[in-house]
Amino acid sequence: MLQLSQRGVALPASPYRKLSPFADAARQRGIIVHPLNIGQPDIETPPSMLAAVQQADIRVLEYGPTAGTVSYRQKLAGYYQNLGLDVTAEDILVTTGGSESISFALLACLNPGDEFIVPEPFYGPYNAFAISTGTHVVAVASHIENDFALPPIEEFERKITPRTKAILICSPNNPTGYVYSRAELEQIKDLCVRHNLFLLSDEAYREFCYDADFTSALHLQGADDHIVLLDTISKRYSACGARIGAFVTKNKALRDIVFKLAQLRVCPPGLGQLLAEAAADLPEDYFDHTKAEYLARRDLMVSRLRGMPGVQCPLPRGAFYVLCHLPVDDADLFAKWLLEKFSYRNETLMVSPASGFYATPGLGRQQMRMAYVVNQDVINRAMDCLEVALREYPGRWE
Amino acid sequence: MLQLSQRGVALPASPYRKLSPFADAARQRGIIVHPLNIGQPDIETPPSMLAAVQQADIRVLEYGPTAGTVSYRQKLAGYYQNLGLDVTAEDILVTTGGSESISFALLACLNPGDEFIVPEPFYGPYNAFAISTGTHVVAVASHIENDFALPPIEEFERKITPRTKAILICSPNNPTGYVYSRAELEQIKDLCVRHNLFLLSDEAYREFCYDADFTSALHLQGADDHIVLLDTISKRYSACGARIGAFVTKNKALRDIVFKLAQLRVCPPGLGQLLAEAAADLPEDYFDHTKAEYLARRDLMVSRLRGMPGVQCPLPRGAFYVLCHLPVDDADLFAKWLLEKFSYRNETLMVSPASGFYATPGLGRQQMRMAYVVNQDVINRAMDCLEVALREYPGRWE
Structure with missing residues (x-):
């Protein structure tokens, strides 16, 4: 039998994109999916x-x-x-x-x-x-x-x-x-x-x-x-x-x-x-503007997350991600549930469960990453969804 | 001691580009070096x-x-x-x-x-x-x-x-x-x-x-x-x-x-x-024009090579390379000599010795590859150089 390489079989799928099929399906059901899963900046290329x-x-x-x-x-x-x-x-x-x-x-x-x-x-x-x-x-x-x-x-x-x-x-x-x-x-x-x-x-x-x-x-x-x-x-x-x-x-x-x-x-x-x-x-102050925008987004996202009961959110001092602890049984299941079963005002959000960022099995099971690469209005809408979702999710676990 | 990987050390240098430093040196001496070593077409991008x-x-x-x-x-x-x-x-x-x-x-x-x-x-x-x-x-x-x-x-x-x-x-x-x-x-x-x-x-x-x-x-x-x-x-x-x-x-x-x-x-x-x-x-006949040009170049290069005593040149039916046998002791030495010691009318040529195309040591030692990715005038000039070079090269070997 024709065999593929063991190293190829052993490769994990991208932790950012493994939920894409579920997001596509949600979109086909007419739901707006806010993409916080991947670090694709929306800032315009100069x-x-x-x-x-x-x-x-x-x-x-x-x-x-x-x-x-x-x-x-x-x-x-x-x-x-x-x-x-x-x-x-x-x-x-x-x-x-x-x-x-x-x-x-x-x-x-x-x-x-x-x-x-x-x-x-x-x-x-x-x-x-x-x-x-x-x-x-x-x-x-x-x-x-x-x-x-x-x-x-x-x-x-x-x-x-x-x-x-x-x-x-x-x-x-x-x-x-x-x-x-x-x-x-x-x-x-x-x-x-x-x-x-x-x-x-x-x-x-x-x-x-x-x-x-x-x-x-x-x-x-x-x-x-x-x-x-x-x-x-x-x-x-x-x-x-x-x-x-x-x-x-x-x-x-x-x-x-x-x-x-x-x-x-x-x-x-x-x-x-x-x-x-x-x-x-580029002008010398090019990064000032971009940084100011990301900073405002970060502060918004962190303050919204810290306002949700059971969520633990460190202050990320750089990059454009938040890695937070959620009151859920399993962030992988929760992330999938967000796309498959949940919507609020016909919207939901796509996130990256943190398990894909750990090598040690079991670590990060209640953590997820979100990228603040969308504008503040979208961040607010996504946080509205998350807040409701955390209340409704059947696997809530403090 | 800090060690590099064995696989890294084992990597061969590119057979196309290993002569580049000698070509650069020749150019610095004011010599025109015709680049037949690499398959970089001169045909314009559509x-x-x-x-x-x-x-x-x-x-x-x-x-x-x-x-x-x-x-x-x-x-x-x-x-x-x-x-x-x-x-x-x-x-x-x-x-x-x-x-x-x-x-x-x-x-x-x-x-x-x-x-x-x-x-x-x-x-x-x-x-x-x-x-x-x-x-x-x-x-x-x-x-x-x-x-x-x-x-x-x-x-x-x-x-x-x-x-x-x-x-x-x-x-x-x-x-x-x-x-x-x-x-x-x-x-x-x-x-x-x-x-x-x-x-x-x-x-x-x-x-x-x-x-x-x-x-x-x-x-x-x-x-x-x-x-x-x-x-x-x-x-x-x-x-x-x-x-x-x-x-x-x-x-x-x-x-x-x-x-x-x-x-x-x-x-x-x-x-x-x-x-x-x-x-x-692109128009349907796009390749016709390009192919006609390469064909004319191939025919020119092959006929020039076949006119040189001791050179054996098969007819390449495709791509844009000629792999020919030369009456020299070692094509690697010859290719280096072309850049270091030789010029004709202040010109020389850069070629790819065939040793880099073989896995079996010793094979292809008298062979070299030339790409006909330059215009017919340049091909003629390069072949003029090669013809003279083969007469002058001290390591000539039938």
């Missing part, structure tokens, strides 16, 4: 960035350089330099989205069977990235009680084995919204140096810090060879569909390997790079 | 396809559907149907270039340690795709004496082990230009059915057949679950930089796995899909 593609003079849409165009890499280096990071164009390999950057890191730093440590809850697809690269996620639990702060560094150290090759962090964190402090990052860096580990730092939400100062892994001193920045323009410029990210490291030997991996796909998307390059010409 | 992107009304460049937009998949299905293939939009997953399609196939059909059989010489990066997916290339040699036709099917059968999961073919072939006949494809298909193997068919050059009828693997009957078409728009529409390909199969279980892999990168490039979708509106 028109000047789109114009850069739309006005470009292209005769042949050729293969570009494997590491990305020189002009874009130079401008991106300038962006990092403005953040106080010592990054040159040579340190950057432009990737096809942040996702490719994650794959490259795991393929280049880990062998099959090797492990990387991640604080959980974490960006759900890390599980599937591990399976597709033959590596293993080892999770260290963070806790809602202290806003999902970095777990004690001793807990990381206890999980280190001869197969551990890296620690992967995400700050500002998806799904928790926590922003690691400089002191926390220094602890992780020291541990990586002590145990010869790579520090892989997913900073997709760098610009979205509200009540915390952002520190990049590349701000840390004395560990240049260990640190890899995994980046993307998706959230920064509301340009998810461009599929442009970056793999950034001062480690030349690592870059050389990633370059060979990158040669397999010849080059990153050319049109997306034109768009990304134009970000350099 | 302006109507570029216009589709440039005139699109985009407010937010959002994530698209994981499998590609419905509208593009429907139009792409129409393209396949026009070729007489029974393909619907559901059978298609749009990929980020043909390269992603190859990775998906190896990850979904093979486990680490599994093998796939490929006629050699083959598209060089297959070696690196194997390393990055933990799989193994098993090569069956084809021969210049019979234009690199399909080797006897018994030779494939002899290489089958319990770890063999697929046969990978490329037709029209890169680098040989050979186009498999229907009868040859039927033999491969029967073998795949008999031994429960997938038949992975890379058809990137489908439109470029000059003296042979094209047969797609999907034209074959009675093996729907086995057949996977690996496709790309790069060569077809001279749109290499768009990074749009496709993974096409009637095997639903396989598609489900590839869909989960595809969720890792959320979606293929959005701007590239807009461009690709507009291909549906």
